Amino acid sequence: DTGVSQNPRHKITKRGQNVTFRCDPISEHNRLYWYRQTLGQGPEFLTYFQNEAQLEKSRLLSDRFSAERPKGSFSTLEIQRTEQGDSAMYLCASSFPAGLNTGELFFGEGSRLTVL
């Protein structure tokens, strides 16, 4: 499978615990994005990487959230001291480099977080 891969697909945790999600993008893509989708809503942009550099962060990304892409390949999204309001689907997407970029994002199946 050469698509965007996300793990785990589902995570149930208690309030106050830390959780980490992993995203493996399509190998030729140097751009990686994290989005959050709550029930009944469209996805909302969280952050964006070009290679290993985190170039943009949304105001939605509080200081309890941290994303990394250490070698410009896979990425992790960590949420510390989870709150019930963090319950959502966390979507990862990747895209081609600038110049080859058609504007299309390729999405993974998401990681669903439930905070009890």
Add this chain to the structure above:
Amino acid sequence: AQKVTQAQTEISVVEKEDVTLDCVYETRDTTYYLFWYKQPPSGELVFLIRRNSFDEQNEISGRYSWNFQKSTSSFNFTITASQVVDSAVYFCALSIIQGAQKLVFGQGTRLTINP
């Protein structure tokens, strides 16, 4: 700032009917992309189409067609002869062309095709 509005929260039709999903957008940028994505129950967003703001030509792909009208800031999506497999949530989205492709999504329209 950009905004995408999908006024239809849910649509339910009988198989083989035609159905149109509405999308209205707002942006001050003169160059932008418009998208439609499909989200089946599995959760993965599936790309359907991208339209450049310079290109107002309508497009047809099989049973799918898209009507882009800059004058009304609309990018509507029509499914002809709908099938049960078309049941999903459909999202319209916009991104500016420069820089990161940050998509701004509408709220989505849940389409149910009944047999």
